[in-house]
Amino acid sequence: MHILDGNQAAAIAAKMSRVQVVAAYPITPQTPLTEQLSQYVEEGQLKAEYVAVESEHSAMAVCTSASTVGARTFTATSSHGLAYMHEMLHWAAGARLPIVMACVNRAIGAPWNVLNDQQDSISQRDTGWIQIYCRNNQDILDTVIQAYRIAESVYVPVMVCYDGYILSHTEMPVDIPEQVDVDRYLPPYKPHTTLDPANPKNYNLVTLANPRVGVDGKLCHGYMELRYLLQEALQNSRETILQAGKEFNDIFGRDYSCMFWEERNEDAEITIVAMGSLASEAIVAADMLREEGIKVGVLGLRVFRPFPKQDVVQALRKSRLIVVFDKNISYGSEGATCSEIKSALYGTYINAAIRNFIVGLGGRDVKARELAEATKKAISSLKETVINQDYPEWICHI
């Protein structure tokens, strides 16, 4: 057992995954992760090309090209860095490249803020990346390794998200697996792309709206069909994610065959939904409420994309009230997790009320008793109406 912070855990996992090209630009609070990786490379612990790129956009461009050549690639960023590479995120997913990226969740300006919330990765939810949120540092180490397994099976890039400072800079006990076991778990990357002058192929050319006949006389996809295949890959990746989690358990003894963590939810009438480290805090809140006789459970979301609609419906089938805490907001509407929950439940037999609270933006500390009080407030609001609010409530000083 080692004492590691989240950045160290991610760096160790990337190293053990034998990544071959690392291209990263430092940004708070990801910087120690980047520095650790360059240390591994310069010391010879990690045999990889470390590219000290001059921007995050370039970091992802280096990864897309290196991945197309056939190398296993890794990058990491936060906040503005993630926003800067937005165009390239679309590109990587559309090009079906199994890049793994750590996103150390941080608030986005204006105004400047270097502390934690999940607005950065949530803002990228439409790009076609698989998104997995970690709830502690063991989770981070284990998920980066699984991410390569998943990405290279379905050819979809994977974003491993973890809360800046709360996890990235906080030390926790973490078990580091044996390299020989990681090698067993992760076969070498088999690219679907060929860059060989002896057999020239071109990638990412302009693609027309309609299907078009290729050189072999066969009808090839239009843009829409290629995009359909990406969605299909994400929908089907659930199986791969669960399988990767199960096999992780077989080798390493920690079970990740789930799309979310459920705690205390078996007999719960009220379920708290949260993502990342917030889910850990929510368990403390649930325990507080149970001491008062309120049957509260927690659904700690792990995989945000693809959103596990069916699994969520199954988990929430007994809930009367669902309280969603979001460390993000889609301005003009509501928290992204809340929207996803509502979308999953619509049209099912579940008749729960849903309440959304925005918490923890810009590093605002979220205390378990605040979550508990908000949940009680949500419960008493049911006396007035079960109808969902238009807009979320905020736990802040307004």
Next chain:
Amino acid sequence: MGTRDCNHICDESSPGIGEAGRTGEWRTHLPVIDDKRCTASKLNKPTCFLCWLYCPEAVVTKSIPPTIDLEYCKGCGICAEVCPVQAITMIPEEKNLG
């Protein structure tokens, strides 16, 4: 239609002639080489070949005399301009005009 196999989950394109179709149909004028003026023809040896060198489309062959692939020649007229002995004339392409 289409395929779900690995080669076409993203757009992987293979080399092929005529990607833009029969670009010869773009022409309003087509190049005609006069063998009697062409230096390579007259001397019957590999020489000059400036038409081949300067053709942007790679539709001129390095033969004696050079030939032009009219299926794909876009009729730009550069070959006629660069020929040092004016052996190439651009004549109106009746079927592509009007």
Next chain:
Amino acid sequence: MKANAVNLIEKEWILPGNRTCPGCALSLAYRHTLKALEGQCIVTVPASCATVLHGMYPITAVNVPCVNTPFASTGASATGLVAGLKALGRKGITVLAFAGDGGTHDIGIQSLSGAAERQYDFMYICYDNEGYMNTGNQRSGSTPLGAVSGTTPVLGKQQYQKDMTAIMEAHGLPYVATCSASYPLDLYEKVKKAKTIEGTRFIHIHTPCPPGWLFPFSDTIKFGEMAVETGLVVLYEIEDGIFRITSASESLARKGGNLQPVREYFKSQGRFKTITEEQIDELQQWVNARWKQCLNRATNL
């Protein structure tokens, strides 16, 4: 033996029937670039005319492996190819970045500068048609003073061209050169030389554009030659800091160094329809001064 039209390799890597305009200088330049590399390359191309030349899925008009990349990222994409090849132990392939002036001088300058500063081992070729021609001619940092474009439609560009080659020279690269599509043999020799040099190599190719510059497409070569004869374009190479003037610019220098006046060049292209007499005079003085500078720098005269 120096290359000429007779001994130059006959094999083509550009396939006929592609989407370039008739008389496209980029196509000519690319054709000879690939001959110099004998197709032993992996190319990365940003949004540009070259993208269109490469074709549309599922057919490409170019017989080399290529990765298209977004507009701002060419330098980074080339870096990624080099890093990936190195990580996989694959040798003997030139990584070629082939970008227009937009993707080099403007939106792509950051990633190019970053890649050059890191001295990654690739060849960067900028084909310069002096505008965002793929999208119908909007002004770029390389559009000359006085040129009309979609975004300088009435007054013409009010700023001088950005000297990208000088910017790249300032990165301390082992090889930097200027070429013209109108002098394909000079281009061929320079690419062939650059191929043997390790590190980031930058080659700038002047590529006249008939629909963008508004001249008949049979005159592409003529305008490229005129640009060199007037001194607007000087053909040179800087290898390890040693400046050599080459090809037609060298011949011009050796024959007395008298440049053709720039007026004819401007007056015969439609894009300069609003250029003023003052601007022409200014440009003539600028050309004269720059020519003198080049003659002074040349170590081979």
